[in-house]
Amino acid sequence: MKYRPWSQDAALVLLASLRDEMGPVLMALQLMQKEFGYVDKASIEIIANFFNTSRAEVHGVLTFYHDLRTTAPTTHEISICVAEACQAVGARVLVQEVKAKFGDETHDGYCFGNCALGPTVMVNGEIIGRATLEKIEQARR
């Protein structure tokens, strides 16, 4: 997926779009990640100042949510569902194979609402049902 390089100026422009939101901190962090691919640690202070809250508050939110990350993403992102309905159709084995093959690109997911057609994998945001290693490789191209 395509992200732009992190910069403080770009971050401030983005934050301005949330000026009228109530409870904007989580939205701000999500917006950083959507645009830059990750939440740069420097944005903690920027967000805190912008919304007149403490760095501890922003840091607390950042570390609570599984979606948020502070390091740049890999070129491809593979999220594989490891929840029960997908386990029932072989996700426990598939996840081992995918991790062995794609390493860092692979993340555990907990249900994409495709539980009747599992195993389910998201490859760069595209949903794959009845997933196999071959299907994942194909979608990753």
Add this chain to the structure above:
Amino acid sequence: MRVFIPGDSAAISVGADAVAAAIALRAPSAEIVRNGSRGALWLETLVEVQSPDGRIAYGPVSPDDVTSLFDADFLNGGAHALFLGKTDEIQWLSSQDRVTFARVGIIDPLSLDDYRSHGGLVALNKALTSTSDWIIDEVTESGLRGRGGAGFPAGIKWRTVAQTPSDQKYICCNADEGDSGTFADRMLIEGDPFTLIEAMIIAGIAVGANTGIVYLRSEYPYAIATLRKAIEVARKNNLLGSKILATSHSFDMTVRVGAGSYVCGEETAMLESIEGKRGVVRAKPPLPAIEGLFGKPTIINNVLTLATVPMIIADGASAYKARGVGRSLGTQVFQLAGNVARGGIVEKAFGITVNELVHTYGGGTLSGRTLRAVQIGGPLGAYFSTAQFDTSMDYESLIAAGGMLGHGGVVVFDESVDLAQQAKFAMEFCALESCGKCTPCRIGSTRGAETIGLIIQGVEVEENKRLLLDLCEVMSDGSLCAMGGLTPMPVKSAMINFPDDFKGGVR
């Protein structure tokens, strides 16, 4: 020529976009409607063509089938190996009682005209000319209970919010749908989003709220996109905004996207999350109905709870409560998932047995191997063995059987399942998702996973089983919310119903 090819993400996951593109290429003049899914997910991609006497279905269609479908003249209902006849006569679908899901899969999700011509907005127009009391009376009278898990009567919650004076109130829709094995909220939003919008407006009118928020999980990008588009269409048509449909009522709504936290489906953690904070569960009281979002009176309801309201208002409370058993009235949108041959949405009146769901509809396992277990009600729900398959699927019967209905998901496992591993996963999931407020949940879950690990390794099995049951009791009694409080349910039910899996060693 109208051709229906679902744009539902489950259908897309097995190639619906490619099927649509291939059909569009061969038949450029065909009008392709990307409808929601009919819910027979085992038939996806289910392609339907409009014929003078109803829709004709083909499925499951893969992109490779498109050439042969054209060779068979499927646009005119030609014979083909994937021919299923009239969609309305497919027994799996025709034997269901679609109320909440009446329009899903039938209409173009983003066409307001389609929505109107299938009964949409009848309830809103009724509500706009009714009193708040009448609306709430209907909802109460229908017997509608929360579909998010706790089963609390919707009307009582609405009444509390209506009777709490405040300058600002909120309608929060819980679309976090974190339970594995559930997808009905997603399918409703992707297939019939105006029903949810209409429901939230009605709730707003009933309790005097002008702002709605849908908390939608980030794992559902397709649903997020559809709902945002539908809200735009609704605004353009003055369904949302000020003085809606030329009345004195105003209502608007937005979507807030989750950030990958299961516990944020718990209603007070959800409120914290919408407020932009860590998703830590709040102690009750105060009830959210009295002090909810930003401290204001707030209705919190699951997608399915809300989406059933327009049907109740349009057709009357008595029609709805005529269905079901005991105190479980109306229909439940069951979701068949996991290792099941015919998975998908089964909407039926409460009271269908597990057996009917899993065998008559589900057709047994996908693998063809012996069916061994089902988990009902998500990651906090119980594991049942086939010995319990006569249990009636309703709130009370499932509790009596040592489980719960939850959000209505049924996950099927074949004989390859190891229930000790499943119990261990339940503890690990709790450890991962605990909000951290209570020690039994935060630490107990980690110790629980370790203890089950020891049992699996065959280390002091009896002693560790005793320890585990003890721990489960502490978690049940010492947790603020159902995350820690109900994690013992899958663990204990697995131990009780599948004792052979807890004798040490890997199955």
